[in-house]
Amino acid sequence: MKVEAGESLILSWMRHVVGCQIVQLNWKPSVGRWTLYDEQMLESFLEEMKAHFRERRGRDIFNQGEPSQLIRQGEIDVLGLRLGEDGGLRLFAVDIANHFAGLNLGMRDRTIARVLKKLVRSAVSLHGYFPGTPTEVMFASPKVDHRTQEMLTECIADLNEALEGRSMPIRARLVCNEEFGAEIVQNVVECADTVADTSELFLRSIQLCHIAGIAPGERRQSARSGPRAAAGSDNAADEDGDRVGIHIQRQVQHLIDLGKIPQEEIIRLLDQGYSTRVFRQSYPVLKRHDPSLPKSMKQHHVNGAGRYYSRPYRIGDGHYYLCSQWVDRHRDHFDRWVAARLREEA
Helix, strand or coil, X not given: CCCCHHHHHHHHHHHHHHCCCEEEEEXXXXXXXXXXXXXXXHHHHHXXXXXXXXXXXXXXXXXCCCHHHHHHCCCEEEEEEEECCCCCEEEEEEEECCCCCCCCCCCHXXXXXXXXXXXXXXXXXXXXXXXXXXXXXXXXXXXXXXXXXXXXXXXXXXXXXXXXXXXXXXXXXXXXXHHHHHHHHHHHXXXXXXXXXXCCHHHHHXXXXXXXXXXXXXXXXXXXXXXXXXXXXXXXXXXXXXXXXXXXXXXXXXXXXXXXXXXXXXXXXXXXXXHHHHHCCCCCCEEEXXXXXXXXXXXXXXXXXXXXXXXXXXXXXXXXXXXXXXXXXXXXXXXXXXXXXXXXXX
């Protein structure tokens, strides 16, 4: 079986970073052999999504065809199953497109429609064959143009709202650009020297680079980042090329010191929908911290991976973790929010 480089990368990421004990490439259901649960509800959901994206977003995400056929024809590039420490199962499904010139599945509208179709179909197929299992459905691509990314993010927020409305324990995500490099590639590269499985082709290529004295995982400041940062910011740390996360942590602390994050705003920052709309963020900006729990619980983790800074902030009467998944595309949205908070009356 031919294995693509992107699929091999995701397989290694699921096994060694996410912690899935079982991972399968090119997963398909055994049609006619497996029981498909909640079939009528799933068909109704597909029709709902078809109508929603056509009427609200002007996008036809499905061609002509029976909803049941769409569910059964689903194929997922990489599917992982993880058994957590609490004994709970969780599924991770990733479709990946690795285009050197950037994500291109046709014209922009066609590309967006095809990505949405993959996410919707994967969500309903996994819910039908693994009912009630918490699932994260992702589309990953290392390079997506800014406008396509924004439009997909808005549509995926619609999908997540609809999934929640149907009480389906599934969350859809787009992982691309800087987030793809930081969350997937960098984490896999960092574990390369501790894995001895030569069947994982992406990891094996990294190990060969290390043998040859080349360090593909070495973090280097981009030659372009210095001048851009110096020209666009008065913050000395930004001028030195510090990541956008440093800027965001400082601004949040500044707002806390000024008392500009009231309880009603905290409640909004804990909400996924608000965080997506305002910041284009894939996670809620804040996560509650329970001081009574031991550190071993790693409350700043989500699904076994650190998604929040480990030091909680005291805001008002509570303690909260701040999301750490910030990249350059989030900065303008965040700065607009800060400006709005500063304009608020104390």
